[in-house]
Amino acid sequence: MTDRPSGPDQALAVAVRAEAGAIVASLARLVGDFDVAEEAVQDAVVEALRNWRAKGIPDRPGAWLQLAARRNALDRLRRQQRHLKVLERLREDVPGDELDDADERVALVFACCHPALPADARLPLTLRAVLGLTTAQIARAFLVSEATLAQRIVRAKRKIVDKGIALTVPAPEDRAARLDDVLTVTYLVYNEAYVSSSGTGDDRDLADDAIWLAGVLATAMPDEPETLGLLALLRLQHARRPARFGGDGVLVLLRDQDRSLWDRSAIGSADGLLERAAGLRRPGRFQLQAAIAACHASSPTWEATDWLQILTLYDLLLRHDRSAVVRLNRGVALGKVRGAEVALEYVDGLAPDLAGYHLFHAIRADLLHTLGRVDEAHEANRRALDLTSNAAERNLLLSRLR
Amino acid sequence: MKYVLMFTDNPELDARLAPGAGEETYKEIFAWFEDHDRAGHFAGSGAELQPVTTATTVRAGDDGERVVVDGPFAESKEVVGGFTIIDVPDLDAAIAMARTWPPLKHPGHSVEIRPIVEHGE
Numbered sequence: 001m002t003d004r005p006s007g008p009d010q011a012l013a014v015a016v017r018a019e020a021g022a023i024v025a026s027l028a029r030l031v032g033d034f035d036v037a038e039e040a041v042q043d044a045v046v047e048a049l050r051n052w053r054a055k056g057i058p059d060r061p062g063a064w065l066q067l068a069a070r071r072n073a074l075d076r077l078r079r080q081q082r083h084l085k086v087l088e089r090l091r092e093d094v095p096g097d098e099l100d101d102a103d104e105r106v107a108l109v110f111a112c113c114h115p116a117l118p119a120d121a122r123l124p125l126t127l128r129a130v131l132g133l134t135t136a137q138i139a140r141a142f143l144v145s146e147a148t149l150a151q152r153i154v155r156a157k158r159k160i161v162d163k164g165i166a167l168t169v170p171a172p173e174d175r176a177a178r179l180d181d182v183l184t185v186t187y188l189v190y191n192e193a194y195v196s197s198s199g200t201g202d203d204r205d206l207a208d209d210a211i212w213l214a215g216v217l218a219t220a221m222p223d224e225p226e227t228l229g230l231l232a233l234l235r236l237q238h239a240r241r242p243a244r245f246g247g248d249g250v251l252v253l254l255r256d257q258d259r260s261l262w263d264r265s266a267i268g269s270a271d272g273l274l275e276r277a278a279g280l281r282r283p284g285r286f287q288l289q290a291a292i293a294a295c296h297a298s299s300p301t302w303e304a305t306d307w308l309q310i311l312t313l314y315d316l317l318l319r320h321d322r323s324a325v326v327r328l329n330r331g332v333a334l335g336k337v338r339g340a341e342v343a344l345e346y347v348d349g350l351a352p353d354l355a356g357y358h359l360f361h362a363i364r365a366d367l368l369h370t371l372g373r374v375d376e377a378h379e380a381n382r383r384a385l386d387l388t389s390n391a392a393e394r395n396l397l398l399s400r401l402r
Numbered sequence: 403m404k405y406v407l408m409f410t411d412n413p414e415l416d417a418r419l420a421p422g423a424g425e426e427t428y429k430e431i432f433a434w435f436e437d438h439d440r441a442g443h444f445a446g447s448g449a450e451l452q453p454v455t456t457a458t459t460v461r462a463g464d465d466g467e468r469v470v471v472d473g474p475f476a477e478s479k480e481v482v483g484g485f486t487i488i489d490v491p492d493l494d495a496a497i498a499m500a501r502t503w504p505p506l507k508h509p510g511h512s513v514e515i516r517p518i519v520e521h522g523e
Binding site for chain 1: 403491
């Protein structure tokens with residue numbers, strides 16, 4: 001969404017995204033307590049929201065946030081009557097002008113996505129600690145109550161402290177396995193924005209946040225091809241965003257999109273990233289997904305798509321990611337290359353894993369329709385409709401049923 | 403930071419190991435302890451426990467009385483076989499140590515990592 005109003009809220013969103021993670025990480029190192037640091041930054045964000053609306057945007061938003069966070073950390077420690085040495089350090093250590101600590105942010109992401117944390121806490125914790133979203137914003141994006149979410153975040157933060165999870169980037173030999181967790185969470189941030197149009201309010205666009213974070217990771221670890229792959233994938237998906245919704249707010253499927261609306265410069269930069277990644281000769285699931293997206297992006301029409309190449313890429317992708325959704329998407333390419341009958345048999349084989357997933361039924365409906373089995377197609381569309389609560393997707397399915 | 407590493411195994415699966423596999427693993431365990439001792443990772447003594455058949459459990463009964471029963475505290479196929487106390491910089495270091503625990507090459511083994519409560523910090 002490029003037509004957001006500019007103003008204090010947007011300035012805050014940009015400043016918070018750029019600075020919050022680095023401030024949390026450096027403050028945590030200083031006070032030796034991740035929980036105190038994270039709460040202090042969170043409070044600073046909430047203060048900024050009020051203060052900037054009332055008094056305008058400060059000259060140096062990042063420095064404002066850093067100072068406010070420090071003051072809050074000081075207050076918290078004072079209230080707790082401990083860490084006297086730390087209090088001295090906080091008073092002496094005057095904040096510098098600029099925070100340029102990509103490494104600090106990256107270390108913080110690794111901590112928030114640590115496999116020793118519950119899987120359902122990693123994403124919200126990353127949004128809060130690294131990207132500086134407030135609990136209220138995250139709760140709105142996930143459609144859960146603020147209390148539930150706050151509790152999940154508090155528990156996860158306690159685990160970071162109690163388990164002794166370090167705020168450091170893992171050593172190279174451990175990095176590959178841990179990196180996948182980090183990239184997955186980053187991808188989920190984008191996905192959350194992509195499927196939900198609910199948004200966070202307050203001018204936070206999770207899609208921008210995700211792309212920004214993927215960029216930080218790719219810059220910090222340019223020799224890890226999967227970081228480049230993820231950034232390419234997100235840019236490619238984002239490039240199609242202007243074409244995803246029709247004027248009436250109805251979801252437009254890839255095949256029906258007006259490809260002249262796609263962002264060509266974003267697609268070009270993604271292609272460049274993929275080439276660099278390929279040069280490192282370590283394929284992975286994000287690079288392969290990006291390669292599939294790039295294949296679509298370079299095709300002038302849905303009909304002219306190089307389906308054989310896409311099917312080949314899906315076969316490679318399955319070596320890295322055996323998830324049911326990847327197998328389902330392979331079914332679409334299979335239908336184009338070897339016909340709807342072969343594809344339907346393959347897709348039907350996925351029913352045990354995917355019977356509760358609306359797109360499974362939507363893709364079946366499509367294949368049945370191609371085969372002229374109209375009644376069964378109608379029934380499959382109906383099942384798909386029953387299984388989705390997303391308004392845009394419901395509208396699309398309803399239009400098919402009419 | 404101090405952690406206890408608790409080594410658990412599944413006696414049923416262990417009984418199915420090839421003859422000689424146990425002795426070989428024991429040698430590797432000794433080497434593992436020597437390596438980490440040299441690296442200064444141990445913060446106290448640990449223990450290898452007698453088989454779970456020797457376990458006795460005292461638990462709280464329904465009326466507050468103490469009930470003594472034969473067997474381990476949890477009805478589970480996996481049982482604690484031993485433990486050791488380590489002092490390493492952070493959880494990742496503890497995980498790295500646990501990863502190299504030699505019996506993990508056999509099915510049913512696991513290592514639980516628990517931070518120790520440190521009073522009066």
